[in-house]
Amino acid sequence: MAILGKPDKERLLAWYQENGRHELPWRKLQTPWAIFVAESLLRRTKASTVAGIYPSLIDEFRCPEDVLGKKNLWRQQTNSLGIASRANQFFSACEQLIQQHHGKIPGNYKNLITLPGVGHYIANAVTSFGYHRPAYIIDTNTIRVASRVTGEQITQAEHRSKKAKRLLEHCFGDQDGLSPDLNFALLDLAFSICKPSKPDCNACPLSSRCEYGAAAGS
Numbered sequence: 001m002a003i004l005g006k007p008d009k010e011r012l013l014a015w016y017q018e019n020g021r022h023e024l025p026w027r028k029l030q031t032p033w034a035i036f037v038a039e040s041l042l043r044r045t046k047a048s049t050v051a052g053i054y055p056s057l058i059d060e061f062r063c064p065e066d067v068l069g070k071k072n073l074w075r076q077q078t079n080s081l082g083i084a085s086r087a088n089q090f091f092s093a094c095e096q097l098i099q100q101h102h103g104k105i106p107g108n109y110k111n112l113i114t115l116p117g118v119g120h121y122i123a124n125a126v127t128s129f130g131y132h133r134p135a136y137i138i139d140t141n142t143i144r145v146a147s148r149v150t151g152e153q154i155t156q157a158e159h160r161s162k163k164a165k166r167l168l169e170h171c172f173g174d175q176d177g178l179s180p181d182l183n184f185a186l187l188d189l190a191f192s193i194c195k196p197s198k199p200d201c202n203a204c205p206l207s208s209r210c211e212y213g214a215a216a217g218s
Contacts, residue, residue, distance in 0.1 A: 002173035015205040016185035025054045032105035032130035039122045064094035092116040107131050134178040136168050141190035146171040151211030
């Protein structure tokens with residue numbers, strides 16, 4: 001049984017509606033291509049940095065064909081992100097999308113994970129945010145929230161294992177009932193409240209059910 005029930009999730013979602021990073025431009029679009037582009041750029045890059053160029057970028061490059069037809073322009077517009085080395089990988093992903101998927105972002109994890117540069121995080125993000133299908137976003141941030149709530153710890157090496165998903169399921173329940181907004185809420189909670197150091201437990205909507213918060217307040 002999950003530690004957090006429906007009332008806990010409702011509090012988290014209410015907190016997100018009030019305090020979430022709704023201004024991030026890709027959250028306003030939430031289409032498979034928009035999310036795929038955003039998540040590709042966000043690898044090891046701050047959201048605020050990507051947000052600065054994203055609106056003009058997504059307006060210029062509306063499909064894989066646009067990217068491949070204007071490679072130099074893509075490089076110029078993304079150069080400020082310091083990810084020039086990833087451009088060729090993104091071009092390869094666009095080529096595969098055209099050759100194998102008619103230029104469309106695949107809607108299932110099995111096909112997404114085969115794209116160059118796409119790991120578990122991006123595949124799940126596209127599934128959740130682009131297709132609005134249930135999928136856990138498993139990364140250091142969401143694992144930190146789940147670990148603190150449950151009191152269970154896993155190592156960095158286990159973040160890519162089934163143990164990480166089981167931890168999230170123990171905290172929040174089976175992913176079949178998982179909404180994109182709940183994933184956004186978890187990411188934003190980790191960003192602004194449940195930080196790696198000096199978390200603001202007093203402001204956390206999950207504090208009453210959190211093992212870490214209870215210990216911090218004792």
